[in-house]
Amino acid sequence: SRLYHKPARSSTFKKLGKDDVRHFERILPAETILATPAVGGSADPIELEGFNADWLNKYRGSSQLVLRPKTTKEVSDILKYCNDQGIAVVPQGGNTGLVGGSVPVHDEVVLSLRNMNKIRSYDELSGILVCDAGCVLEELGNYVGERDHIMPLDLGAKGSCHIGGNVATNAGGIRFLRYGTLHGSVLGLEVVLPDGTILDNMSTLRKDNTGYDLKQLFIGSEGSLGVITGVSIATPRKPSSVNVAVLGVPSYENVQQAFKLARRRCGEILSAYEFWDANCMGAVLKHQELKNPLSSDYPFYVLIETSGSNKDHDDEKMGALLEELMEQGIVEDGALAQDDSQISRMWAMREGIPESLGKTGPTYKYDVSIPIPVLYDIVGDIAGRLETAKLYTPGEPGNPVRLVCGYGHIGDGNLHLNVVAEKFEDRITNIFEPYVYEWVSSHRGSISAEHGVGLMKRDYLGYSKSPEMISYMKRIKDLFDPKGILNPYKVV
Ligand code: FAD
Ligand code: S2G
Ligand code: ZN
16 A cells, blocks of 8 residues: 655666775774665664664665764765765654654665764853754753753654754744744754755854854755754753643633633743643553543643742742633643642653554654644544545544544644554545645645654645745755755655
């Protein structure tokens, strides 16, 4: 069955040969090279499996060579050679991407940043961190956490994803509502261009208005314009008082009302507003060692977090909000975390959704931005279409589709529509594509809120960007990567 549209291998790319691997063996330390016998190496192809398959196990390539350079110079030497030879390359971070952007489509060389994981400097006064692109987000969080700061982004993939991958995908996550986009918190980047040029813009200045801000082009470029090897990023101070509550909400309308009230009552200390529906909760309670903190099941759940610097003030605000929500019947139940372990259990519930859905079966994921009032409508709409097509009956096992659910960063107008199926197959994919993109576009939304375009959505860019915008994107791609060797077949 068609997992996804796999474009034909472009004949402009050289087929890797033994001579190429010999060359890499001359310029790179042996331990950074994983080459199969097919290209004159000695690695068992199974060792490349994790680099060729994506997190969803939905996208799969057939790379015969993985390079894991330790320095920016090695990255530059690799790219210069590949550019001269016309060898295609896919940059890879933690390989937690969800749109097929991080794995080869065919036999592209995988350039993994995992060996570039050093912290270069940290200034505790300003909170500015300068580090290699291959640093794992959770490890950076621990490092700055010991110095009373936090990373300006947090996502469920933190244990594996790299800061370089986060920048390359312009990742959003659960702190976006409070700390905003990486386009704001990233102060500088070190990027190696396909021809080997090292663009050193590792500024640690908050303000630098000298010419075009080139780093912004690489934020969200998904490995298609250059390989990010270094990141300079502003990290906020760790809030001294954090409150988290999980609420049971009877309708999507009430989820919106609770958001409005939370913004009014919590104001500047509101730091997260996440929601998920009953089907998500069912999957989490089934696959995670977690209990529902509320005394009953509800159609919707909301997680509210406040982060401030004055515990009494913050407690009073959260307490007043919860009271008002209950009094007005906007929510029917609520649990306020009493200590840090309860806070992390509540967050684990929200962050455990993707893994729980993955354990339920192969998952179709549509990460979209939609105006909040209609954001959840698409979930019922899609469920209805699947029922009409006799592919799904809510609550009844044994159908090709097991579960339809919606959750996400509703504070950012970002829905994660997820459909768990027996297997990825045409007759299901055709229900969603292009319907979901048409639906989102007709509601003036975006077909990709935070996960990027990758391979999955390349053919659908026109639903969210004008032909003129796309043609200038292609001109920028041609400027930085005239031979098209970087992450071919994806993004534009
Ligand atoms: P990879 O998956 O390795 O690569 C992603 C893309 O970036 C690819 O196109 C790749 O070519 C490119 N790339 C990677 N490193 C570099 C580099 N150094 N230079 C140039 N290009 C590079 N995403 C969100 O935005 N918000 C979420 O809340 C969120 N939650 C998630 C939860 C789970 C459980 C999972 C599995 C994923 C989640 N994601 C989320 C998606 C994913 O984690 C993010 O896109 C993340 O930023 C990818 O980082 P990575 O290091 O794994 O990159
Ligand atoms: C999240 C993870 C990906 C998905 O949990 O916020 O970004 O859609 C998502 O499961
Ligand atoms: Zn998300």
